[in-house]
Amino acid sequence: MAAAVAIAAVVVAAVVAAAASAAAPASAGEPTRDVRWEVGYMTVAPLGVSQKVIAINNQFPGPLLNVTTNWNVRVNVQNNLDEPLLLTWDGIQMRMNSWQDGVAGTNCPIPPGWNWTYQFQLKDQIGSFFYFPSLGLQRAAGGFGPVTVNNRAVVPVPFAQPDGDITLFIGDWYTKSHVELRKMLDDGKDIGIPDGILINGKGPYSYDNTLIPEGLQHETVGVEPGKTYRFRVHNVGTSTSLNFRIQNHNMRVVEAEGTYTYQQNYTNLDIHVGQSYSFLVTMDQNASTDYYIVASPRFVTNESRWHDVSGVAVLQYSNSKGRASGPLPDGPNDFYYKSYSMDQARSIKMNTTAGAARPNPQGSFRYDSINITQTFVLKNELPLRINGKRRRTINGVSYSPPETPLRLADLHNLTGVYKTDFPTMPGNAPPKMASSTLNASYKGFLEIVFQNNDTGVQTYHLDGYSFFVVGMDNGDWTPDCRSRYNKWDAISRSTTQVFPGGWTAVLVSLDNVGIWNLRSEKLDNWYNGQEVYVKVADPLGYNITEMIMPDNALYCGLLKDLQKPQIHQVNSKSSAQAADRWGARVLAMVLLIIAAVVSI
Numbered sequence: 294m295a296a297a298v299a300i301a302a303v304v305v306a307a308v309v310a311a312a313a314s315a316a317a318p319a320s321a322g323e324p325t326r327d328v329r330w331e332v333g334y335m336t337v338a339p340l341g342v343s344q345k346v347i348a349i350n351n352q353f354p355g356p357l358l359n360v361t362t363n364w365n366v367r368v369n370v371q372n373n374l375d376e377p378l379l380l381t382w383d384g385i386q387m388r389m390n391s392w393q394d395g396v397a398g399t400n401c402p403i404p405p406g407w408n409w410t411y412q413f414q415l416k417d418q419i420g421s422f423f424y425f426p427s428l429g430l431q432r433a434a435g436g437f438g439p440v441t442v443n444n445r446a447v448v449p450v451p452f453a454q455p456d457g458d459i460t461l462f463i464g465d466w467y468t469k470s471h472v473e474l475r476k477m478l479d480d481g482k483d484i485g486i487p488d489g490i491l492i493n494g495k496g497p498y499s500y501d502n503t504l505i506p507e508g509l510q511h512e513t514v515g516v517e518p519g520k521t522y523r524f525r526v527h528n529v530g531t532s533t534s535l536n537f538r539i540q541n542h543n544m545r546v547v548e549a550e551g552t553y554t555y556q557q558n559y560t561n562l563d564i565h566v567g568q569s570y571s572f573l574v575t576m577d578q579n580a581s582t583d584y585y586i587v588a589s590p591r592f593v594t595n596e597s598r599w600h601d602v603s604g605v606a607v608l609q610y611s612n613s614k615g616r617a618s619g620p621l622p623d624g625p626n627d628f629y630y631k632s633y634s635m636d637q638a639r640s641i642k643m644n645t646t647a648g649a650a651r652p653n654p655q656g657s658f659r660y661d662s663i664n665i666t667q668t669f670v671l672k673n674e675l676p677l678r679i680n681g682k683r684r685r686t687i688n689g690v691s692y693s694p695p696e697t698p699l700r701l702a703d704l705h706n707l708t709g710v711y712k713t714d715f716p717t718m719p720g721n722a723p724p725k726m727a728s729s730t731l732n733a734s735y736k737g738f739l740e741i742v743f744q745n746n747d748t749g750v751q752t753y754h755l756d757g758y759s760f761f762v763v764g765m766d767n768g769d770w771t772p773d774c775r776s777r778y779n780k781w782d783a784i785s786r787s788t789t790q791v792f793p794g795g796w797t798a799v800l801v802s803l804d805n806v807g808i809w810n811l812r813s814e815k816l817d818n819w820y821n822g823q824e825v826y827v828k829v830a831d832p833l834g835y836n837i838t839e840m841i842m843p844d845n846a847l848y849c850g851l852l853k854d855l856q857k858p859q860i861h862q863v864n865s866k867s868s869a870q871a872a873d874r875w876g877a878r879v880l881a882m883v884l885l886i887i888a889a890v891v892s893i
């Protein structure tokens with residue numbers, strides 16, 4: 294794995310003597326948020342079992358990146374893990390700039406002990422997003438954190454200024470490490486049912502001590518009576534859809550992944566892996582006790598233990614008269630209302646009169662009057678065996694990531710790294726492993742239909758874009774289904790669920806040149822090959838419709854000889870554990886030895 298990046302480069306282990314920063318000029322006139330993040334392991338026990346998690350500057354979840362539309366961001370990432378690292382920015386569009394997207398198809402990984410600086414502008418975006426480590430199941434160990442993009446003061450927001458801002462990360466959690474989980478998948482096994490659900494990296498409140506031992510640390514959200522808060526909730530889990538609810542409180546949904554929604558109250562909401570929402574919640578109860586905040590599993594196998602597992606945090610008014618007790622508030626009951634979740638998903642719509650980060654109000658973008666220029670029907674199915682390995686596919690192809698990032702290969706005119714022959718429709722060809730991409734025409738209007746032939750809910754995410762979720766139903770999609778699309782106020786977002794045995798259709802305006810990752814947000818499916826890159830090329834656009842490659846780009850794979858030597862800071866000031874510091878030193882020595890051996 295670590296072989297990915299030019300080990301041949303001379304690695305100098307020393308406390309850094311700051312080198313001149315080699316960066317493209319930041320966009321003039323806009324402020325720059327400049328941060329340094331040390332990514333390393335930390336030992337915690339959210340479910341009572343000590344385990345190594347990925348922390349950033351000793352925080353788990355990682356620090357908030359709090360910025361305003363059009364600001365520039367520089368994030369200097371120091372990799373203190375023992376594995377290659379890339380951070381990706383879920384929902385951040387990286388306009389004309391897939392160089393900063395932080396996935397294996399666009400960037401060489403940052404080797405252990407090295408640092409690398411991301412540099413990008415948050416062009417025309419508002420909303421609640423998150424970052425996470427994109428390689429090899431690392432998100433299952435943490436490394437995620439919030440990106441909040443505030444609107445500029447001159448841009449109106451379609452609701453009164455909330456009295457506070459609360460970010461919650463919900464997600465299923467394993468006490469096994471991401472390395473063990475990876476091994477299980479490599480061995481052709483399932484990763485099995487999770488051990489619990491965390492809220493902000495903490496275990497459940499012990500609302501029932503026969504189910505949850507006392508003494509686990511849980512999250513408490515302190516609030517003032519009568520005030521209204523904006524909750525930003527992200528499902529950063531491995532593979533479980535969650536139902537989110539706050540006991541006795543209405544949640545007014547106001548934003549989904551960067552788009553203002555048509556505001557409606559919900560008492561609970563299904564949030565699938567990789568999805569983000571903002572809710573306004575007014576503290577209008579009498580505080581006779583604290584209240585439960587619950588994230589419970591959805592669409593899980595019929596296994597009683599897992600049904601009883603919930604993430605539970607506590608909402609505490611400043612005038613609260615006592616602890617929360619009694620049963621958790623009920624989640625939805627699909628037994629009596631089978632289409633509950635799909636009906637709820639369809640009810641999330643765009644507010645067509647609300648302004649947005651971009652100059653044109655969203656409502657003026659009449660997507661229904663634009664002709665579709667290209668259609669992809671992407672079908673996933675149950676896992677199958679390819680060359681004896683258990684893999685997952687889209688249209689029969691299980692993605693095999695080349696060592697050389699696709700965009701870098703193109704820039705250097707390397708042929709043979711990948712092919713642009715990914716099937717745009719399901720077919721009958723035998724399943725295969727391949728490094729194939731989809732061609733999409735720049736300035737076209739693309740329809741993607743996701744067809745889910747698996748028995749679980751799927752979620753798909755597209756980097757670089759936000760798409761209109763125009764349709765969702767059971768059964769097989771046919772062109773006739775287009776007549777039932779939402780032609781007016783479909784939500785525009787970057788992550789959508791696809792129900793088992795059903796389809797979801799999205800429309801994308803292809804205005805962002807680059808090579809963009811389209812993936813299953815479920816980490817096990819992604820790891821097993823359910824991803825593809827969509828190449829939106831403008832052959833004459835380099836340095837015009839697409840930014841040039843940054844000076845600090847790392848080289849690897851076939852291009853590793855181009856990697857220039859770097860000076861590295863290997864002491865890890867931030868590691869919480871002495872053991873981790875020791876680990877970093879050993880690592881530095883190992884790197885030195887490798888460097889010495891290679892240079893002989």
Ligand SMILES: *[C@@H]1O[C@H](CO)[C@@H](O)[C@H](O)[C@H]1NC(C)=O
Nearest residue numbers: 357358359360361441443458
């Ligand atoms: C984030 O930035 C906004 C705007 O600058 C500011 O009002 C807010 O207090 C900040 N939030 C946090 C948690 O720092």
Ligand SMILES: *[C@@H]1O[C@H](CO)[C@@H](O)[C@H](O)[C@H]1NC(C)=O
Nearest residue numbers: 309311312314408409410845
């Ligand atoms: C690594 O960090 C040092 C010190 O903060 C910085 O000067 C340098 O530019 C960084 N290198 C890269 C490639 O980002």
Ligand SMILES: *[C@@H]1O[C@H](CO)[C@@H](O)[C@H](O)[C@H]1NC(C)=O
Nearest residue numbers: 450451554555556644646647
């Ligand atoms: C839609 O946005 C407008 C304009 O900001 C706002 O006044 C209105 O309350 C919003 N309506 C809903 C239902 O969200």
Ligand SMILES: *[C@@H]1O[C@H](CO)[C@@H](O)[C@H](O)[C@H]1NC(C)=O
Nearest residue numbers: 542543544545557558575577
């Ligand atoms: C939505 O919830 C808020 C807060 O509980 C409440 O004041 C409001 O009346 C609700 N609106 C509707 C339409 O139910």
Ligand SMILES: *[C@@H]1O[C@H](CO)[C@@H](O)[C@H](O)[C@H]1NC(C)=O
Nearest residue numbers: 541577578579580581582614
């Ligand atoms: C507070 O609200 C709860 C739930 O609505 C109700 O059962 C209880 O009687 C109320 N207590 C007081 C003191 O008003």
Ligand SMILES: *[C@@H]1O[C@H](CO)[C@@H](O)[C@H](O)[C@H]1NC(C)=O
Nearest residue numbers: 593594595596597600627628
């Ligand atoms: C779930 O399991 C219970 C007990 O084993 C069984 O009675 C029930 O029919 C199962 N439900 C489904 C939907 O398979």
Ligand SMILES: *[C@@H]1O[C@H](CO)[C@@H](O)[C@H](O)[C@H]1NC(C)=O
Nearest residue numbers: 660661662663664665666738
């Ligand atoms: C869309 O296609 C129709 C029929 O092919 C054509 O008449 C119309 O002009 C097209 N609209 C646009 C905006 O290109």
Ligand SMILES: *[C@@H]1O[C@H](CO)[C@@H](O)[C@H](O)[C@H]1NC(C)=O
Nearest residue numbers: 701702703704705706707835
């Ligand atoms: C790639 O090919 C283009 C067009 O022929 C050429 O301008 C460019 O210099 C080549 N790039 C490299 C790195 O060889």
Ligand SMILES: *[C@@H]1O[C@H](CO)[C@@H](O)[C@H](O)[C@H]1NC(C)=O
Nearest residue numbers: 713714715731732733830832
């Ligand atoms: C994809 O685009 C490239 C470059 O324009 C072209 O050479 C190739 O034939 C296209 N592939 C397909 C399958 O259309």
Ligand SMILES: *[C@@H]1O[C@H](CO)[C@@H](O)[C@H](O)[C@H]1NC(C)=O
Nearest residue numbers: 674745746747748793794795
């Ligand atoms: C998968 O596809 C097959 C063949 O089209 C169909 O018979 C089966 O019902 C599908 N299963 C699901 C879960 O969609």
Ligand SMILES: *[C@@H]1O[C@H](CO)[C@@H](O)[C@H](O)[C@H]1NC(C)=O
Nearest residue numbers: 834835836837839840841842
């Ligand atoms: C990009 O364009 C600018 C302005 O035309 C030019 O000065 C620069 O050399 C170009 N850079 C590359 C890498 O083509």
